[in-house]
Amino acid sequence: MTAWEAPLAAAPVSGRLTVPGSKSTTARAYLLAGLADSPSLLHGALEARDTRLMRTGLTRLGVAFEDTEDGAVRVTPPPQFHGGGTIDVGLAGTAMRFLPPIAALVAPATRFVGDPEAAARPVAPLLQALADLGADVSGPHRLPFSVGGPIRGGRVTLDSSASSQFVSGLLLAGVRYRDGVVVEHTGGPLPSLPHIQMTVSMLTRRGARVEQPAPLVWQVYPGAITGVVEHIEPDLTNAASLLAAAVITGGELTTVWPQDSLQAGDALAAALAAFGTDLRYQDTADGRTLTVTGPERLSGVDLDLHEVSELTPVVAALAAAASTRSVIRGVGHIRGHETDRLAALEIELAALGANVRQSTDGLEFSPGALHGGVFHTWGDHRLAHAGALLGLITPGVVLDDVSCTTKTLPDFVALWSELAGSAA
Known part of the structure; x- marks a missing residue:
């Protein structure tokens, strides 16, 4: 201190x-670059604790990062994601909620740990949704926890009133799920809706097919997404x-x-x-x-x-x-x-x-x-x-x-x- x-x-x-x-844009750009079918070059990515945790977590899953001489970051996706390691999410909500849906792609299960205070941050609705979609999820649904695959995807309903990141995490990874994903929010008011719109925009810019058949329902179809050259806002x-x-x-x-x-x-x-x-x-x-x-x-x-x-x-x-x-x-x-x-x-x-x-x-x-x-x-x-x-x-x-x-x-x-x- x-x-x-x-x-x-x-x-x-x-x-x-x-x-x-932007932390939010950097986190999504790193994750989508790791999911892409070719390398990405990211300019202006935030270098801070939260984004370092995201980068380290993706590295544990097999994504490669290289800092270029002009200050950009080259991100190379793996031929296949790795499971079986341990990822420290610190106190970062993005790492805690965006990385487990990626870990759900492969076995063996990946263990997630974090700062002591992170155990109080809501994550249970996301973990239950992953389990409903076919992932192997440990209980109880709070840090520390483990998530593994292979996940099948499909339709899931969850209460995201505690965090819009539950929805974003599923949408980001859903493009690589066998059946894609349809996410429906139920429950209290959905906070930070612009962050879900950010997720959808970044997916579509990379070629993903995303639809919103109802006001609180989002669908991501399975398929490939492309690597990009991007300047972070x-x-x-x-x-x-x-x-x-x-x-x-x-x-x-x-x-x-x-x-x-x-x-x-x-x-x-x-x-x-x-x-x-x-x-x-x-x-x-x-x-x-x-x-x-x-x-x-x-x-x-x-x-x-x-x-x-x-x-x-x-x-x-x-x-x-x-x-x-x-x-x-x-x-x-x-x-x-x-x-x-x-x-x-x-x-x-x-x-x-x-x-x-x-x-x-x-x-x-x-x-x-x-x-x-x-x-x-x-x-x-x-x-x-x-x-x-x-x-x-x-x-x-x-x-x-x-x-x-x-x-x-x-x-x-x-x-x-x-x-x-x-x-x-």
């Missing part, structure tokens, strides 16, 4: 941001988290913001705009950019973040600093993320003076007087982003462990310190 005093901004934060590649969730520095200090920041993004770019930008932020898009020779200009005073919001729930901690930090009441709704499922994010946010924001309480599916805020103190990150990178954000306007905010930010932003401390320094 690495304690870190969040830097205080002496003036509005301004400048231009360069954001590393910047991570727009991380970009929004960094752009929030301009929102909370009344400053101005600019970053690349793709127009036809695989990510939920419009919803992420809208969450920042809701606080009274001005958004300006511009097409340049280097691509489309977004400039965010923060308001003189943060107004409260009433936001449903169901589709972009990863941004909840940062939005909660902005709400804690707002001058009027705020409500965040639609995010009850984030209690099963890296930690119980709603409980953690309630505890840590209140410890810094925020008036906050949990609701059934979110958080409610009234204006409060913020002050310094220790902000516990709970080993969660998104919690760390929230604490650092409040530290820009509140002297003496100390994160008990900033090292957790390496999950998706390995250079977070340098990036954030540069932002705060740009205000001097």
Whole structure:
């Protein structure tokens, strides 16, 4: 654990941001490259703990990775996947939920382990679905577990209200199942639907046949997918988290913001705009950019973040600093993320003076007087982003462990310190 005093901004934060590649896109691109019938060349792939875990897990299954001199990654699929090893998923939901459907292709079974906290992350619906589709799955359905094949595929129904990654994991691997796969979601509201749309888009770009016969039903037909040369988009969730520095200090920041993004770019930008932020898009020779200009005073919001729930901690930090009441709704499922994010946010924001309480599916805020103190990150990178954000306007905010930010932003401390320094 690495304690870190969040830097205080002496003036509005301004400048231009360069954001590393998308974790979600990198994870899917690595996996699809491993499933393809020819090598792929990936430019701009994120190098962080979560993506290293995905890469190492795929290597255990037989996929080969080579870093090229120009910073790209060449991925070569195996003639046949390997089983029988052990894969460490750490605390990465993508690795925990995307790799078991690949391990289900072959015998002997592959064992999955992870960080102690990962045992509390939901995975049972996915494992039951794999078993229903013919895979050999150990019980009980939580980490550690084992998965082996050969899986036959077919139709399966599962409750994905705890994570859209259950659906994405099955769709990604289903192209290699003997009978393909038809996945139907039943149960509570399906979170993060744009991430399923990202999965479908990336499959179809590689030649897979994917259909959606009903609103909550997806079908992937068996067949081959092709290797690609691909440029990974910047991570727009991380970009929004960094752009929030301009929102909370009344400053101005600019970053690349793709127009036809695989990510939920419009919803992420809208969450920042809701606080009274001005958004300006511009097409340049280097691509489309977004400039965010923060308001003189943060107004409260009433936001449903169901589709972009990863941004909840940062939005909660902005709400804690707002001058009027705020409500965040639609995010009850984030209690099963890296930690119980709603409980953690309630505890840590209140410890810094925020008036906050949990609701059934979110958080409610009234204006409060913020002050310094220790902000516990709970080993969660998104919690760390929230604490650092409040530290820009509140002297003496100390994160008990900033090292957790390496999950998706390995250079977070340098990036954030540069932002705060740009205000001097």
